[in-house]
Amino acid sequence: MNDDSTGRIVAALRAWIATAxxxxxxxxxxxxxxxxxxxxxxVQRAVRVLAAEGLVESRPGVGTFVRARRAARAADLDWQTGALRARTGRLRGLSATQRTVSPDAVALHSGYPADDLLPERLVRAALLRASRTASATTRAPAAGLPELRQWFAGELARVAPGDVTPPTxxxxVVLPGSQSGLSAIFRAAVGPGRPLVVESPTYWGAILAAAxxxxxxxxxxSGPSGPDPDDVARAFDETGARAFYAQPTYANPTGAQWSAExxxxxxxxxxxxxxxxxxDDWAHDLAIDTDPRPLAAQDHDGHVIYLRSLTKSVSPALRVAALVARGPVRDRILADRAAESMYVSxxxxxxxxxxxxxxxxQTHLRAVRPALRARRTALLDGLSAHAPTLKVEHVPAGGLSVWARLPDGADPVDVMLACEARGVIVAPGDEWFPAEPTGPYLRLSFCGPDVDRFDAAARVLGEVLGAGAGLPAAARP
Structure with a gap:
């Protein structure tokens, strides 16, 4: 007899035990x-399975009997309240962008590109080749592989003007993803309790790292054109801050790209x-209509701490990023990183x-531009046709998402839940504000799979808004 017979007997006896x-x-x-x-x-094998599950007990020379089922004791976790004390800062659960959703849903919430936007064949071949080298068994230098560090430095050097000494x-410093880099920079270059000037809205992960x-x-x-320099100067003057975190190129979530001026x-x-x-040059490789122009390439006095990640453009499985910093601040950040994770794989x-x-x-990057443009167009056309009350104030020239304003008074979380109930996943915009939101927003990604379903997703979003979801009862149609 085979395992199928054992499973059949086990299933039959489980049903019998449930009523005995x-x-x-x-x-x-x-x-x-x-x-x-x-x-x-x-039969003996089936009885052993039931005994292992705690459903029956055998008494030698007597028989096998249904075991008394004890009521499960609820875990007493109250002690953790005393150990953890009050929640600090803005720390909370997972971001709405990190939710795991049904495969059947249309995912407009995540910031990670679909597989067909990634160089999958290049990545697989590279991993195979790397596995055959010494890197598979040896410890990497704390600052990163010299060749990779040279590549990151060269990327800035090739766009630096002639009067600026390029980085080396x-x-x-190579990092295990840009998120860990933000944490290290904020700890080492700013410090607990000290002020950090940030754009608003800004990347939710930076807000979390700061907390x-x-x-x-x-x-x-900060809006579609970026922040007002006078506001930045005033923030420095009023607070004594010594750092400003910003995304000058395809900002997340607004999509803004700062002008040269x-x-x-x-x-x-x-x-x-x-x-x-x-x-934070997170979208350097995700240009659509313009080219990235890093500020770091114009800096020769060490004022810019530059952060660039390959996670979104190469593969989420290769969490490799780097920061470029000159002077003592580089050494201080490296010491922080080494204390936390020693080195990157x-x-x-x-x-x-x-x-x-x-x-x-480079061939792949050239192909990504029209692919992202087509996805962006599909989403924007769908929103224009089916959700006219949702206002996209700026069409991003790069990146992976659009920033859309809901009707005044709408609750983004309620809209998210109403859409999710109909198989469309969106991200409420509140997470991108370091203080109170200045309006109700959604961040809608066009980088996910199922681009052919974007129109249907926009239709659902329009119907949800048309029904007054997220609005106070008195304001619903």
Missing amino acids: PAGAQLPSSRALTAEHGASPLT ARDV QAGVTLVPVP LRARVLDVVRRHGAFLVE GLLQAAALDVVTQPAW
Whole structure:
């Protein structure tokens, strides 16, 4: 007899046990053999499975009986309240962008590109080649593989103007993703209890990293064109801050790209105040209509701490990023990183370096532009046709999402729940504000799979808004 027979007997006896009183005796082995047309060995195997599950107990020389089922004792977790004390800062559960959803849902919430936007074949081949090298078994240097550090430095050097001394590999620290880099920068370059100027809205992960580092956020308003340099200067003057976290290129969530004039003015403000500009260039490889222009390429006095990740453009499985910083601040951040994680996997670094140095990498980047443009167009056309009350104030020239304003008075979380009930997953915008939201927003990603379903998803969103979801009862149609 095979395992199918054992499983059949186990299922039948489970059903019988579910209605039998505790202490009831199971039919004899002979009776079960005859009833199920199985061998005595198969019956014994089935009884052992039930005994292992705690459903029956055997009494030698007597028989097998249904075990008394004890009521499960509820776990007493009250002690943790005393151990943890009050919640600190803005720390909370997972972001709405990190929710795991049904495969049948249309995912407009995540910031990770669909597989067909990634260089899958390059990544697989690179991992295979890296596994055959010493990087598979040796410890990587704390600052990262020298060749990878040189590549990151070279990326800035090739766009630096002639009067700026370009960074070198010595200025680069490789990171296990940009999120850990933000935490290290905020701890090492700002410090607990000290002010950090940030755009508002801004990346929710930066807000979380600041909370974990105990940093005090100082928001300045930022829109489709970026922040007003006068507001940035005023924030520095009023708070004594020595750092400004910003996303000058395809900001998450607004999609803003700073003009050349704005970049120069903000960098001048930072220099005058003897401060750092933490430049998060997360979408460097996700351009659509324009080219990225890092501020770090214009900086030769060490005011810019530059952060660039390959996670979204190469693969989420290769969490490799780097920061470029000059002077003592680089050494302080490296010490922080080494204390937390020692070093980044050399295998992942070698694979990432392999991908970005292949000729096919540039071919892939050229192909990503029209693919992202088509997805962006599909989403915007759908919203325009089916959800006209949802206002997209700025069409991003790069990145992975659009920032859309809901009708005044709408609750983004209620809209999210109403959409989710109909198989469309969106991200409420409140998470991107370091203080109170200035309006009701959704961040809608166009980088996910099922681009052919974007129109249907927009129709659902329009119907949800048309029904007054998220609005007070008095304001619903």
